[in-house]
Amino acid sequence: MIVKVFGCALMGVEAQLITIEVNVSRVAKIYMVGLPDNAVKESHQRISSALKNIGCKIPIKEITINLAPADIKKEGSAYDLPIAVGILSATNQLKCKNRLKDYLIMGELALDGKIRPIKGILSIATFAKNNGFKGLIVSSDNAKEAALIKGLEVYGAYNIKDINNHFNGFLKIKKTYNYPALSSRTDFMLDFNEVKGQNYVKRAIEIAAAGSHNILLIGPPGSGKSMLAKRIPSILPPLSIDEAIETAKIYSCIGKVNSFSGMVDYRPFRSPHHTVSNVALAGGGSNPIPGEISLAHNGVLFLDELPEFKRDALEVLRQPLEDRKIVISRAMKSVEYPANFMLVGAMNPSPNGGFEDLNSINPERKSSVKKYLSKLSGPLMDRIDIQIEVLPVSYEDISSKIKQESSHEIQKRVVKARKIQLSRYKKYALYSNSELTPKLMDNYCKLDFESEKLIKLAVKKMSLSVRSFTRIKKVARTIADLEGSEQIQKIHLFEAIQYRKLDRIKI
Known part of the structure; x- marks a missing residue:
C-alpha cells in the first residue's frame, strides 16, 4: 500500500x-x-x-x-x-x-x-x-x-x-490564529536628542532615512560617527506588514524570529566587525544560509571603520547594492536571498585619523592617505549616495543647554516623506527614491534649466561618474519630498551635490 x-x-x-x-x-x-x-x-x-x-x-x-x-x-x-x-x-x-x-x-x-x-x-x-x-x-x-x-x-x-x-477523530487539534500588531515604538533606548551639535550631519542622516539612501560618515576619532549611526533605526519608518513578513522569512531560515509574535517587529540593525569573512557578509556555506546583508534586509547594515574591512569583502556589496538581492551559487544548487538594506559606513579620513593629512604636501603622508582610501573602490563609492564629513563637536555645542531634537520628531518628517514616495510609486511596487530605475527617474526627477546647468558644472568639476550623477538626482528628489515640493529645485540639487565628500577630495 x-x-x-x-x-x-x-x-x-x-x-x-x-x-x-x-x-x-x-x-x-x-x-x-x-x-x-x-x-x-x-x-x-x-x-x-x-x-x-x-x-x-x-x-x-x-x-x-x-x-x-x-x-x-x-x-x-x-x-x-x-x-x-x-x-x-x-x-x-x-x-x-x-x-x-x-x-x-x-x-x-x-x-x-x-x-x-x-x-x-x-x-x-x-x-x-x-x-x-x-x-x-x-x-x-x-x-x-x-x-x-x-x-x-x-x-x-x-x-x-x-x-x-x-x-482518528478522538481529540481535534485547535487551529492557531495570529493577529500581529506592529510596533509604533517611539521610546528607543538610543535617541538623537542625546547627540549635541552635529546639526548638518543629522540633516544628512534624515535625508538618507527619508529616501533609504546609503550614507558614509567621514570624520576623526571621537567626532560621534558611531553614536549617530546607531541612532538611525530610531528615525526610520515602522515596518509595514508586508515588510515584516518578508524580513521574518529570512530570520525564520536561521530560526531567529520572535517566539511570541512569530515575526520581526523592528527594522534590523546589523553591525558586523571588520574582520567578517566574505561568506559571513554575503551568505553561503555548503548548505547556503543568509549573510549579514540579507539579515539587514529592510533595515540598516552598519560598517564601522570601513577601510579596515577586507577589500574583497567590501566588493561583495557592489552587486547587492545595485540589485537589492544576492544570488549564491554552489555546485549542487543556486539560491537567492533578498538584500534591500540601507548601508551606513563610518571611517576616518586618513590613517592618522584627522583631516590635516588630506592636504599634506609631505610625500609619505600623501602616499599613506592614498593607500588608505584606495581600499574603497570607485564603483563601491559610486553606490553610496551621501558622503558627509563629521567634524569634532565644539565646546560651545558640548556645554549648550539647548534641548536637542528627538528621534520621534525627526521620524515624523521621515515618515511623511516616505508616504509621498509610497503613493507616487505604488503602481511600481517601490518603497523609496533609492529604488528608482533610470526610466522612472526620467519621469520623477526632471530638472529645470537652471538645475541642468548646475549639475552639468558639478559633473565637469568633480569628474562624476554616471552612477554618481544619478545618485545625486535621487537624493535631490528626497530633499524635495522632505520640503513638500513636487519638482526638484536648484537649491535641492545644490544640497545633494554637497553630500559627495569623497568625489571632492583629490589626492
Whole structure:
C-alpha cells in the first residue's frame, strides 16, 4: 500500500514541494531513497522510538520511503513528522488517507514523540498558501509563526499522538490564529536628542532615512560617527506588514524570529566587525544560509571603520547594492536571498585619523592617505549616495543647554516623506527614491534649466561618474519630498551635490 504525504525543502527563502511516498510490504526492513542526507537517513530510528512511546505498532515489514523529486538533496530532521505520518497511514493506524493531500506536514520528532520546531516555517506556510493546500501541521512552537499567513489553516501539535488523535477523530487539534500588531515604538533606548551639535550631519542622516539612501560618515576619532549611526533605526519608518513578513522569512531560515509574535517587529540593525569573512557578509556555506546583508534586509547594515574591512569583502556589496538581492551559487544548487538594506559606513579620513593629512604636501603622508582610501573602490563609492564629513563637536555645542531634537520628531518628517514616495510609486511596487530605475527617474526627477546647468558644472568639476550623477538626482528628489515640493529645485540639487565628500577630495 502506498501513501503520499507532502512536505517542503527550503531553497533560500523559498520552499519547494517534497512528496514523501511510503510503501509497506512483507519483508522486515526500512529503505529510504530520494537523495536523503545522513540526518534524514537517521530519522527512521527517531521515528521508531517515537511511535513505540506513543503506543503505536511498528510493522515488521519492508517499508520503502521515497522522497521526491529525487534530484533535490533532502537535508535535516524536518522530514521526521511527515515520514512518521506516512508510516502510520500506510499501516492503517491513521485514518486520514483521503485528507493527507490537503496538508503540508513538517517537524522533527523527539524519542518520546514530542514534535520539535524547525527553521523556515514561514516560507513553508507561504508555499502552502500559494499552492492550494488547505492547511499546515507543524510543531506547536512553530504555529504562531506559520499563522502569519492568512487564509491557511494552521494546526500546532505538541506530540505526534495529538496528530494521531486528530485524524482518528478522538481529540481535534485547535487551529492557531495570529493577529500581529506592529510596533509604533517611539521610546528607543538610543535617541538623537542625546547627540549635541552635529546639526548638518543629522540633516544628512534624515535625508538618507527619508529616501533609504546609503550614507558614509567621514570624520576623526571621537567626532560621534558611531553614536549617530546607531541612532538611525530610531528615525526610520515602522515596518509595514508586508515588510515584516518578508524580513521574518529570512530570520525564520536561521530560526531567529520572535517566539511570541512569530515575526520581526523592528527594522534590523546589523553591525558586523571588520574582520567578517566574505561568506559571513554575503551568505553561503555548503548548505547556503543568509549573510549579514540579507539579515539587514529592510533595515540598516552598519560598517564601522570601513577601510579596515577586507577589500574583497567590501566588493561583495557592489552587486547587492545595485540589485537589492544576492544570488549564491554552489555546485549542487543556486539560491537567492533578498538584500534591500540601507548601508551606513563610518571611517576616518586618513590613517592618522584627522583631516590635516588630506592636504599634506609631505610625500609619505600623501602616499599613506592614498593607500588608505584606495581600499574603497570607485564603483563601491559610486553606490553610496551621501558622503558627509563629521567634524569634532565644539565646546560651545558640548556645554549648550539647548534641548536637542528627538528621534520621534525627526521620524515624523521621515515618515511623511516616505508616504509621498509610497503613493507616487505604488503602481511600481517601490518603497523609496533609492529604488528608482533610470526610466522612472526620467519621469520623477526632471530638472529645470537652471538645475541642468548646475549639475552639468558639478559633473565637469568633480569628474562624476554616471552612477554618481544619478545618485545625486535621487537624493535631490528626497530633499524635495522632505520640503513638500513636487519638482526638484536648484537649491535641492545644490544640497545633494554637497553630500559627495569623497568625489571632492583629490589626492
